[in-house]
Amino acid sequence: MHQIPTDIAERLKKRADAVELALTKALAPHSDEAAIARLQEAMAYALTEGGKRMRPFLLLETAALYGADEKAMPAAVALEMIHAYSLVHDDLPAMDDADLRRGKPSVHKAYDEAIAILVGDALLTEAFVVLTSYEAALAAPLCRELALASGMLGMVGGQMMDLYPEGNDEAHIIALQARKTGALIEAAVTMGCLVGGAPEADTKALRRYARQLGLAFQVADDLLDVTMTAEDIGKPAGRDEDQGKATFVSLYGEDGTRAKLAQINDEARAALADVSKDTQVLADLLEWQASRTN
Numbered sequence: 001m002h003q004i005p006t007d008i009a010e011r012l013k014k015r016a017d018a019v020e021l022a023l024t025k026a027l028a029p030h031s032d033e034a035a036i037a038r039l040q041e042a043m044a045y046a047l048t049e050g051g052k053r054m055r056p057f058l059l060l061e062t063a064a065l066y067g068a069d070e071k072a073m074p075a076a077v078a079l080e081m082i083h084a085y086s087l088v089h090d091d092l093p094a095m096d097d098a099d100l101r102r103g104k105p106s107v108h109k110a111y112d113e114a115i116a117i118l119v120g121d122a123l124l125t126e127a128f129v130v131l132t133s134y135e136a137a138l139a140a141p142l143c144r145e146l147a148l149a150s151g152m153l154g155m156v157g158g159q160m161m162d163l164y165p166e167g168n169d170e171a172h173i174i175a176l177q178a179r180k181t182g183a184l185i186e187a188a189v190t191m192g193c194l195v196g197g198a199p200e201a202d203t204k205a206l207r208r209y210a211r212q213l214g215l216a217f218q219v220a221d222d223l224l225d226v227t228m229t230a231e232d233i234g235k236p237a238g239r240d241e242d243q244g245k246a247t248f249v250s251l252y253g254e255d256g257t258r259a260k261l262a263q264i265n266d267e268a269r270a271a272l273a274d275v276s277k278d279t280q281v282l283a284d285l286l287e288w289q290a291s292r293t294n
């Protein structure tokens with residue numbers, strides 16, 4: 001069993017606070033037009049408070065390997081905007097129909113359905129506005145990476161596979177999660193490498209790490225669904241079972257899933273060994289995420 005270093009939680013908190021501030025600034029200036037001001041308020045509701053900010057953390061820590069964490073903040077903001085949009089749309093009645101998100105009413109409950117759709121649309125598009133603050137030679141690959149990871153063959157494609165499943169076996173779960181949640185996690189690392197100007201061999205190894213981390217994230221999420229109460233995780237209990245969807249836990253049982261998580265983390269650590277920099281923080285992140293409680 002690997003130890004969770006005490007300072008990873010502190011480091012996450014520090015980065016999360018900085019990201020929260022940058023997200024708040026990204027939504028300013030506040031408009032004088034009532035409708036726009038309401039949209040901005042609903043976007044801020046979706047975007048700020050309560051998120052773990054794991055994707056921005058990963059992006060900033062990857063860029064930090066190459067001394068570029070400050071420069072990477074707009075990329076981290078853009079990535080979190082895409083993540084927040086996906087959660088707002090995922091909670092809609094037409095999708096997961098969730099009344100709660102992060103322990104408080106989801107956007108369509110706090111506002112209404114039309115506003116929730118527009119909040120998602122606006123966060124998605126603003127993300128790319130934020131990326132244009134980089135010089136053109138960097139903005140273009142960042143936009144491409146984020147668009148590919150979040151679009152047809154990435155997160156949206158994964159959501160489609162989830163809503164209209166064609167299988168219930170391990171291969172199907174892994175393929176859909178690689179797109180639905182894995183693609184943005186891999187994009188976090190790739191965008192950090194782009195901002196930091198990482199050598200190609202490092203980028204390749206870090207992407208391998210991120211693919212394992214993405215898988216580990218989903219496995220840990222499945223474990224949380226069975227080990228935490230609905231109140232603990234702020235969402236309705238038994239969601240996936242209700243829809244008859246297979247999860248890692250339904251396939252392997254709780255102990256088998258924990259063994260799977262350990263094996264995935266080992267593979268992620270092996271990928272980190274091929275990076276030319278000191279990647280201890282990224283290794284610590286594996287331990288932290290495997291034992292997270294939300």
Ligand code: GRG
Pocket residue numbers: 050051052053054083085086087089090095102155156159180181218221294
């Ligand atoms: C609607 C286009 C569209 C996509 C939705 C990501 C996603 C795709 C849906 C989320 C559904 C879900 C519960 C997936 C399990 C893993 C996951 C992405 C959890 C939420 O991410 P966290 O835990 O959230 O990083 P916080 O609140 O910390 O930001």
